[in-house]
Amino acid sequence: MNDEPRGHWYLLTGLIIGIVAGLVLSLLVYPVRYADSDPSALSEEYRNEYRRLIADAYSANANLARAKQRLALLKDSDPAGALSAQAQRLLASGGGPEDARALALLAAVLSGAAPEITPPAAITLTPSAGTAAAAQQTPGAARTVSPSPASTSTATPRPSATLAPGEAVRTPTPETPTLTPSATTTPLPTFTPRPTATPPQVAAAPFALVRKSEVCDSSLPAGLIVVEVRSRAGAPLPGVRIQVAWDGGQDTFFTGLSPEISPGYADFRMTAGLSYTLRVGDAGAPVPGLSLPACGGSWKIEFQEGPR
Helix, strand or coil: CCCCCCCCHHHHHHHHHHHHHHHHHHHHHCCCCCCCCCHHHCCHHHHHHHHHHHHHHHHHHCCHHHHHHHHHCCCCCCHHHHHHHHHHHHHHCCCCHHHHHHHHHHHHHHCCCCCCCCCCCCCCCCCCHHHHHHHCCCCCCCCCCCCCHHHHCCCCCCCCCCCCCCCCCCCCCCCCCCCCCCCCCCCCCCCCCCCCCCCCCHHHCCEEEEEEEEECCCCCCCCEEEEEEECCCCCECCCCEEEEEECCEEEEEECCCCCCCCCCEEEEECCCCCCEEEEECCCCCCEEEECCCCCCCEEEEEEEECCC
């Protein structure tokens, strides 16, 4: 009997079956699960989320050393620049302005363009009067409970029966009742609620208009509204919210997104034919009538923090 040659098709079929089985096992049955990954190995989406959480934590607890340690895990070549760029992307995409402000503030502090924020005040627990008196008691000492005045009265003994002389065996002793002292309730300590750490509210301070001028030379790019915000002492202020509105729209941006220029610097690009109204902070007076200058240049507006 002659054997017909089978060729090499059975090898190819076995290879295909093996590849399919391997994919099913690796993707469905035993998929790869990552645990305790290094933050530097995260995708860009999760790296942005990691930076946002670090910036929010710094705004709450003012722990700059801890923020630097956490940012170092991302292994960014320029942590301050990465924070500033993320804040700009967040505003451009319509993200949360408070997150953008926290990112810009941390970027300005890391670059040395702004001072560190003040840590929140220490928490103090105030005990009640009853707790303070109990705290003065020596540990381990026995407590003496004094019965109430009503309980110190002498109990009247019960009368005993009169027996004949021959029947007398013993004279019953009057029973003295055992007094149980009343329980003393120890007052519970009263705790002062823990305060919530609040980031510095520079944006809530009133800002006064110091100078408003048209810039027609080449010192500024054309078509910009350039805003400079300073503190009462004259230092540039990062993280100050600026609102600009026009007919049919509005926008919000913050100082400190360009720390290489100044931590108190912010700018907005105008569109020809529109008139803009600018407000710095939440309590500042609006500055209306901002449009492209006739010379084709830009506006430079300076604000200073007023009294609280």
